[in-house]
Each structure stands twice: as structure tokens, then as C-alpha cells.
Amino acid sequence: MPKPVVDYSLYLVTDSGLNNPSRTLLQSVEDSIKGGVTLVQLREKELDTEAFIELAKKVHEVTKKYNVPLLINDNIEVALAIDAEGAHVGQDDISCVEARKLLGNDKILGISTGTPEEAKKALADGADYIGIGTCFMTQTKSPKRTLGPIGVRTILEVIPKESELKTVVIGGIKHDNTRRVVEHSAGSHGRIVDGVAVVTGIVSASDAKIASEQLLREFRIGYENASKHIQGQCQARESVENVLKSFPPLLSTLREKSPLTHHISNYVVMNDTANATLALGGSPIMAPSAVEAEDLSKVVSSVVLNIGTLTESFVECMIEAGKHANVQSKPVIFDPVGAGATTLRENTTRRILNSMHVDIIKGNAGEISTIAKIVGCDTESIAMRGVDSLGSGFSNPAAVVQAVAKREKCVVAMTGVIDYVSDGVRTVAIKNGHSYQGRITGSGCMIASSIASFAAISPNDHFAAAVAGILALNLAGEHAARRDDVRGPGTFRAAFIDEIANLVPEQMLTEAKIETIQLN
Numbered sequence: 001m002p003k004p005v006v007d008y009s010l011y012l013v014t015d016s017g018l019n020n021p022s023r024t025l026l027q028s029v030e031d032s033i034k035g036g037v038t039l040v041q042l043r044e045k046e047l048d049t050e051a052f053i054e055l056a057k058k059v060h061e062v063t064k065k066y067n068v069p070l071l072i073n074d075n076i077e078v079a080l081a082i083d084a085e086g087a088h089v090g091q092d093d094i095s096c097v098e099a100r101k102l103l104g105n106d107k108i109l110g111i112s113t114g115t116p117e118e119a120k121k122a123l124a125d126g127a128d129y130i131g132i133g134t135c136f137m138t139q140t141k142s143p144k145r146t147l148g149p150i151g152v153r154t155i156l157e158v159i160p161k162e163s164e165l166k167t168v169v170i171g172g173i174k175h176d177n178t179r180r181v182v183e184h185s186a187g188s189h190g191r192i193v194d195g196v197a198v199v200t201g202i203v204s205a206s207d208a209k210i211a212s213e214q215l216l217r218e219f220r221i222g223y224e225n226a227s228k229h230i231q232g233q234c235q236a237r238e239s240v241e242n243v244l245k246s247f248p249p250l251l252s253t254l255r256e257k258s259p260l261t262h263h264i265s266n267y268v269v270m271n272d273t274a275n276a277t278l279a280l281g282g283s284p285i286m287a288p289s290a291v292e293a294e295d296l297s298k299v300v301s302s303v304v305l306n307i308g309t310l311t312e313s314f315v316e317c318m319i320e321a322g323k324h325a326n327v328q329s330k331p332v333i334f335d336p337v338g339a340g341a342t343t344l345r346e347n348t349t350r351r352i353l354n355s356m357h358v359d360i361i362k363g364n365a366g367e368i369s370t371i372a373k374i375v376g377c378d379t380e381s382i383a384m385r386g387v388d389s390l391g392s393g394f395s396n397p398a399a400v401v402q403a404v405a406k407r408e409k410c411v412v413a414m415t416g417v418i419d420y421v422s423d424g425v426r427t428v429a430i431k432n433g434h435s436y437q438g439r440i441t442g443s444g445c446m447i448a449s450s451i452a453s454f455a456a457i458s459p460n461d462h463f464a465a466a467v468a469g470i471l472a473l474n475l476a477g478e479h480a481a482r483r484d485d486v487r488g489p490g491t492f493r494a495a496f497i498d499e500i501a502n503l504v505p506e507q508m509l510t511e512a513k514i515e516t517i518q519l520n
């Protein structure tokens with residue numbers, strides 16, 4: 001029999017020990033296939049070969065009925081005994097080359113990989129597909145480390161686009177992270193994972209059919225979104241000119257609707273960011289407890305994550321809030337304060353980027369430089385040289401911002417004397433603002449808050465939200481600095497809040513100094 005053509009979209013990996021006690025494993029397999037599972041792996045760690053064969057025969061009867069291929073985990077003898085469609089082996093099991101010899105060329109052979117080197121070897125050794133993991137923390141087995149979508153992408157990127165090797169991501173895959181993993185892990189050279197492999201998300205679910213339907217739907221949405229990103233047609237993008245024209249009505253709508261923005265911010269600036277949000281016309285809630293993050297995600301319009309004063313409980317709250325915001329499709333604004341300054345900050349930045357989809361990243365040059373490295377931007381080709389330890393500049397800041405935005409499939413705003421914003425396609429420089437803004441605490445954090453309020457009322461164009469959010473505060477800075485009663489940073493601080501409140505929507509158009517930057 002020729003090798004079956006496999007659809008890897010939704011790959012059920014079984015585990016009797018985790019099967020929902022309300023039904024048998026055979027029922028779980030059948031229900032999940034009815035819900036859309038396209039490939040099944042029988043993974044039984046506790047059975048001897050004889051019992052494994054017995055169970056495998058029964059499972060094979062079910063999978064054959066629906067024309068879904070069945071692979072056997074680790075045990076080639078069992079795979080051959082029941083004439084399964086193939087097998088899956090781990091790095092500590094029989095080698096891929098040996099397994100291929102025993103199975104022959106007509107069977108499907110998959111191997112687990114956790115590094116680019118293992119993926120390259122799997123390709124050379126004749127595997128049909130690789131399992132890339134462990135993506136997220138899982139209780140199904142004890143992972144040595146987790147890769148997150150960024151790590152998965154690093155592995156995907158070593159596989160040539162034209163190669164026949166298929167890929168599935170495994171480890172902690174649930175319906176509420178599938179879309180993000182698929183979308184976020186897509187490689188810049190165009191590879192997207194071919195499927196998601198799931199154990200508990202299906203076998204432990206109260207209804208395996210419904211769980212499978214949800215997972216397959218999320219996989220397909222993620223795949224479609226990733227394809228659009230790769231083709232650079234994520235959304236019909238308004239021209240920069242039209243974006244600028246939208247600012248006066250955006251500010252008026254913001255004041256009318258007063259959107260609620262959830263801030264998990266640092267306690268040095270919490271008061272300033274809350275006041276700036278109120279002055280702009282928004283409504284802040286400063287809530288740093290993970291326990292209420294899910295409830296809040298249903299009522300707020302956007303979320304700001306600021307790592308300025310880092311504690312584990314802040315980070316837990318940020319991750320909870322970000323994940324729930326993703327589920328509720330509320331924009332997430334990430335302010336990676338001091339990202340490169342310490343190992344803790346760098347690791348936390350990586351953890352946040354791996355735990356959720358961030359819609360807008362706002363940082364200074366040093367912070368964006370750290371993110372560029374974390375997400376694996378090709379720093380040579382985007383001319384990163386020139387950034388110093390204080391993060392005062394790049395030799396080509398617009399190119400850096402655009403490259404990070406493209407890679408992370410989000411909007412990146414880099415603040416400084418000139419601010420740069422890009423969504424990976426449109427890139428602008430904003431030349432408004434006043435040097436006093438750099439002489440008070442929290443002016444950058446206030447910009448993140450302002451962006452969050454604009455993102456809440458511009459959910460379909462985060463680029464417009466980021467540019468408007470920066471521009472509004474920069475104009476307020478200019479207006480405040482011009483006032484006769486402002487004699488230094490102290491008086492500026494109060495005047496700044498006043499002028500945010502006094503900003504006239506039309507000024508967003510008449511006073512904007514925004515230039516479009518054309519990059520290749």
C-alpha cells in the first residue's frame with residue numbers, strides 16, 4: 001500500500017491515564033474524529049507489547065472506519081503487528097534511520113524535535129514529519145524546557161520552504177492558544193506549522209467532539225491569518241494620509257466613549273498614567289491581581305502591560321490578563337521597561353512575548369533592540385549597529401522598527417526624540433514633542449496608556465492607534481512647554497496633564513509633523 005496522504009491539521013495523541021473517566025479511550029478517539037481530528041497517535045506508556053497490540057487493534061478498527069491514519073508511539077513492533085499507517089519516535093527511542101528501515105518507505109514516520117539541529121537531522125534522516133515541542137508547560141510529561149511560539153519559529157525556519165517535511169507543534173496546546181501559536185510561530189521564510197498535536201485538550205475534555213471542533217476551527221483561523229501575514233495582506237491597510245485624517249474623529253470618539261483600559265503598570269508611574277488616561281478622556285483601572293484578570297478582560301477595552309517594577313505577582317497578572325485579552329480580542333499593549341537592563345527583565349520580556357499575542361509594543365531604542373534580539377531579527381541586515389547601551393539610537397531606526405513589527409506580526413512604536421511606528425508595512429516618523437517630556441517620570445508609560453485608549457476605539461487599526469496615541473501626548477507636551485507658567489519639569493508635569501485634557505481634536509491634524517518612510 002502506498003504511503004497515505006496525511007492531513008496533519010489536528011493530531012490526537014492519546015494517553016489512557018488522562019482519558020476522561022466518563023468514557024472509554026475508544027470513545028474518545030471516535031468522538032474526536034467526529035469533531036475533526038485528522039490523525040491519531042496511540043501513545044500508551046504503561047502497557048506491555050501484548051496488551052498494546054490488543055488495544056491498538058481496537059483503536060485501528062475505529063480509525064479505519066473514518067479513514068484517519070493511526071500511528072504508534074515509540075513501539076515499531078506494535079506498528080508492524082497491526083499494520084498501522086506509521087509510527088512516532090522520540091529522541092531517546094530507536095533512531096529515525098533504524099525506524100525507517102524497519103517500517104519501510106510506505107509508512108509514516110515522525111520524530112520529536114526540540115532544537116533546530118534535531119529538526120535538520122530529522123529532515124536528513126528521512127522523517128515524514130516532526131513534532132516540535134515542548135511549546136507550553138504541560139502536565140502530560142515533564143518538559144526539559146518550553147519553546148513558546150518564538151522557539152517553535154526558530155525550528156520552523158531551518159526547514160527549507162520547499163521541503164516535504166511536515167511539522168506539528170506539541171505541548172500545552174489548548175483551544176485558547178492554538179490560533180496564537182500557529183500565527184505567531186509562522187516563519188519569515190513562509191513556513192507555517194502543518195498541525196497541532198494535542199493530548200489533554202482532547203482526551204481529558206468533557207466532550208472530545210466539541211473540544212476537537214474548537215481546536216480545528218482555531219487551527220484553521222490561525223493558519224489563514226499566518227498565510228495572510230506572510231503574503232503581506234493581513235488587512236486592507238489605510239494609507240498613512242487617511243490614517244492621519246482619522247485622528248480628530250478618533251479623539252472625539254475616545255472622549256465620547258471613555259474606554260476602560262486595564263493597566264498592570266509599575267507603581268512609580270501608576271498615578272501619572274491613570275491621570276494621563278483620564279485627561280485624555282479615557283477611563284483607567286489599575287488592577288495588578290491575576291485573580292480578577294479574566295473577569296476584567298470581559299469589561300475592559302484594552303490592556304497595558306508594563307514591566308517597570310518587576311515582581312512575580314505582577315508578571316503572573318500580566319500573563320493572565322494578556323491571555324484573556326487575546327481570548328476576548330482586546331488589544332494588548334506591551335511596555336517592556338528596561339528590557340535589556342537585567343537578565344530578569346530580558347527573560348520576562350521573552351516570557352510575555354511567548355505567552356500571548358501582543359498587539360502593540362512600545363519601547364525606547366534600547367528596549368526595542370532587546371526585543372529584536374529575542375525574536376531573532378536579522379540584526380545585521382537591518383542595520384542595528386549604532387545602538388548604544390543607553391539605547392539612544394540606531395543607524396537605521398525605521399528599518400529596525402519595521403523589521404520587528406513584521407516578525408512579530410504586530411505594531412511597534414519606538415519612542416525617542418523622533419518616534420517611529422510601523423506595522424511591518426506602513427512606517428512613519430513622528431517629529432512632535434518636547435524635551436521636557438524626557439525630564440519627568442513616566443512620560444513613556446503615559447504614551448503607552450494613551451496608545452491603549454486609542455487602541456480601544458480603533459481595534460482594527462493598531463497602527464493608527466499607536467501613531468495617534470504618541471501624537472496626542474507629544475502635542476500636549478509642546479503646548480505645555482509653551483505656557484508662561486511652566487518654568488521647569490515640576491510645573492511642566494502639571495501643565496502636561498492639563499494640556500492633554502485641553503487638546504483640540506483638529507490639532508491632531510493641523511499640528512502633526514509626521515513623515516512616511518519608504519523602506520524596501
Ligand SMILES: Cc1ncc(COP(=O)(O)OP(=O)(O)O)c(N)n1
Pocket residue numbers: 011013041043073074088089090091092093110111112113130131132133141168170197
Ligand atoms: C507529535 C508528537 N510529538 C512529540 C511527541 C513526543 O514523543 P517522545 O519524545 O517519544 O515522548 P513520549 O511521547 O514518548 O512521551 C509525540 N509523542 N508526538
Ligand SMILES: Cc1nc(C(=O)O)sc1CCOP(=O)(O)O
Pocket residue numbers: 013112113131132133134135137138139140141143170171172173197198199200201
Ligand atoms: C507527548 C508530548 N510530547 C511533547 C514534546 O515536547 O515532545 S509534549 C507532550 C505532551 C503534550 O500533552 P498536552 O497536549 O496535554 O500538553
